[in-house]
Amino acid sequence: MNLYMRLLIILLLASFSSVGQKLKKADKVMITNLQAHVMYLADDKLEGRRAGTNGEKLAHEYISDQFQKAGLEPKGEQGWLQPFEIYDGKQINAATLLFVNDHELKLNDEYFPFVFCPTSSIEAAVSPAVKEKGVPWFDDLKDIIEDNKENPHFDLTAAIKTIAGKAAEKGATALFVYNTSGIADNLKFDSKDNSSPVTIPVVYLTAKACKQFLADDNATLDIRLKTVIGDKKRTGHNVIGFINNGAPNTIVFGAHYDHLGYGEDGNSMLRSGERQIHNGADDNASGTAALIELARLLKASKDKNNNYVFIAFSGEELGLFGSKYFTEHPTIDLQSVNFMVNMDMVGRLNDSTKAITVGGYGTSPTWGPVFTTLSKQKYFTIKYDSSGMGPSDHTSFYLKNIPVLFFFTGLHSDYHKPTDDYNKINFTGEAFVVKYIESLVDVTNTKGRLAFQKTREPAMSTTARFNVTLGIMPDYTFSGGGVRVDGVTDGRPAQKAGIQTGDIIVQLGSFDTSSLETYMQALSKFNKGDKTTVKYKRGQEMKEGPVEF
Numbered sequence: 392m393n394l395y396m397r398l399l400i401i402l403l404l405a406s407f408s409s410v411g412q413k414l415k416k417a418d419k420v421m422i423t424n425l426q427a428h429v430m431y432l433a434d435d436k437l438e439g440r441r442a443g444t445n446g447e448k449l450a451h452e453y454i455s456d457q458f459q460k461a462g463l464e465p466k467g468e469q470g471w472l473q474p475f476e477i478y479d480g481k482q483i484n485a486a487t488l489l490f491v492n493d494h495e496l497k498l499n500d501e502y503f504p505f506v507f508c509p510t511s512s513i514e515a516a517v518s519p520a521v522k523e524k525g526v527p528w529f530d531d532l533k534d535i536i537e538d539n540k541e542n543p544h545f546d547l548t549a550a551i552k553t554i555a556g557k558a559a560e561k562g563a564t565a566l567f568v569y570n571t572s573g574i575a576d577n578l579k580f581d582s583k584d585n586s587s588p589v590t591i592p593v594v595y596l597t598a599k600a601c602k603q604f605l606a607d608d609n610a611t612l613d614i615r616l617k618t619v620i621g622d623k624k625r626t627g628h629n630v631i632g633f634i635n636n637g638a639p640n641t642i643v644f645g646a647h648y649d650h651l652g653y654g655e656d657g658n659s660m661l662r663s664g665e666r667q668i669h670n671g672a673d674d675n676a677s678g679t680a681a682l683i684e685l686a687r688l689l690k691a692s693k694d695k696n697n698n699y700v701f702i703a704f705s706g707e708e709l710g711l712f713g714s715k716y717f718t719e720h721p722t723i724d725l726q727s728v729n730f731m732v733n734m735d736m737v738g739r740l741n742d743s744t745k746a747i748t749v750g751g752y753g754t755s756p757t758w759g760p761v762f763t764t765l766s767k768q769k770y771f772t773i774k775y776d777s778s779g780m781g782p783s784d785h786t787s788f789y790l791k792n793i794p795v796l797f798f799f800t801g802l803h804s805d806y807h808k809p810t811d812d813y814n815k816i817n818f819t820g821e822a823f824v825v826k827y828i829e830s831l832v833d834v835t836n837t838k839g840r841l842a843f844q845k846t847r848e849p850a851m852s853t854t855a856r857f858n859v860t861l862g863i864m865p866d867y868t869f870s871g872g873g874v875r876v877d878g879v880t881d882g883r884p885a886q887k888a889g890i891q892t893g894d895i896i897v898q899l900g901s902f903d904t905s906s907l908e909t910y911m912q913a914l915s916k917f918n919k920g921d922k923t924t925v926k927y928k929r930g931q932e933m934k935e936g937p938v939e940f
Contacts, residue, residue, distance in 0.1 A: 428680035441652025443625030463632030478870035480582035520608035524562025586905035646678030647707030677738025710867020714784035733785035740820025750797030753777030888936030
């Protein structure tokens with residue numbers, strides 16, 4: 392008997408002992424299945440299931456296999472799969488090079504081009520001390536860094552862009568910058584910067600390169616430079632299965648199966664800087680396991696008044712990439728969708744409180760009577776949240792005017808940390824979540840098409856470090872310059888400024904918002920009661936509106 396099976400039996404015994412004889416044979420089968428699913432998906436060999444990696448591939452192969460065993464039909468674009476592109480920022484393409492006096496400099500060790508470089512090729516003989524038309528210029532950042540060392544609002548990158556702009560106006564063909572001060576500049580290639588390219592290439596020379604080539608300002612340097620900055624992309628995959636009951640309406644069940652990998656995307660809560668696998672047992676191997684088991688139950692169900700689609704989304708941790716892609720490129724008629732049920736983190740039900748949050752309660756007037764009918768069950772203490780918006784995949788469907796529900800057993804100290812492992816999952820509690828959702832489907836089976844209603848929407852763009860919010864839902868998948876708006880909260884500053892879904896915010900006050908990161912940085916500069924303006928593009932038209940936070 393291998394270690395895997397021994398651990399499984401130990402977990403089963405512990406789980407069964409908490410409920411004694413209350414569990415039916417079918418419940419025990421489901422618990423066994425849930426454990427097997429989570430133990431596989433949260434295994435180290437999947438390396439945290441980061442979207443677009445081999446770990447994601449192993450996960451989607453497993454989910455596809457389980458869907459097939461459950462008797463589902465593939466409903467992706469390529470069998471079970473629906474591939475989608477993930478914009479991962481900018482990268483320095485391999486064609487980039489820098490030769491000085493026939494010596495090729497090493498990228499990052501001796502130089503790097505800034506992300507806002509245009510694609511360009513230059514050959515020139517130049518002295519670093521000379522600033523003439525038609526040749527590259529050299530600029531020591533020492534003075535500007537030392538002059539601003541006590542200025543908390545100083546932005547060195549923005550200053551370099553300004554220097555480059557002025558150099559280009561005076562005829563420079565490129566700008567090489569370096570730092571001979573004793574103050575660290577912390578400059579690096581910022582792959583998340585989506586600002587527009589400047590007119591000339593701008594290259595940083597490290598101390599190592601300066602020592603070798605800039606010791607004599609009057610020396611002549613033969614420069615050969617090529618800069619090619621491109622988009623960095625990877626491919627994620629939704630996994631989609633279908634039960635066709637020949638019904639006019641379809642219920643969508645969803646759960647994201649991707650997680651954080653080693654935390655490469657900067658979304659880990661681990662602050663030690665260590666490179667560790669984030670297995671994401673609760674977030675969201677638990678929801679994926681529930682999705683698989685729900686598919687198995689509904690395949691055998693007598694409730695045939697709806698078709699059922701089961702979607703394991705990828706890219707959720709990056710900003711709802713997979714669910715947004717599906718709602719923009721549906722493999723079913725989106726107009727036929729009755730409602731959507733999302734399961735994200737359903738594996739940590741507390742044995743004493745048995746508390747679970749159900750979001751989306753206000754997205755249909757039918758949910759009230761449905762949950763009143765289900766209130767006879769005694770296993771859960773349910774906290775209802777009316778909003779159809781939230782930090783998970785149901786949001787993408789709500790934004791398409793589809794009623795949604797969001798099942799969630801709560802945050803915990805292992806959230807987005809390497810310690811979110813399978814041995815902390817309450818599999819018995821999760822089985823009861825699955826059974827509860829199955830009962831919900833049974834109650835709605837005779838309700839016909841559910842009406843949609845818009846709900847209150849939370850302050851979507853604020854976090855703990857911000858004092859204000861504009862009141863938008865950003866489009867995390869947008870790869871252009873600016874922040875594209877996916878949703879606007881009623882009564883918040885964005886709506887009052889005239890911003891609509893689809894607009895692209897390019898400036899907030901005096902701060903450029905060329906990317907989501909710079910947008911958040913701009914927000915952090917304001918406090919409640921502050922007044923400013925926001926600039927945004929609608930199609931080709933630039934607009935501006937007043938903002939009061």
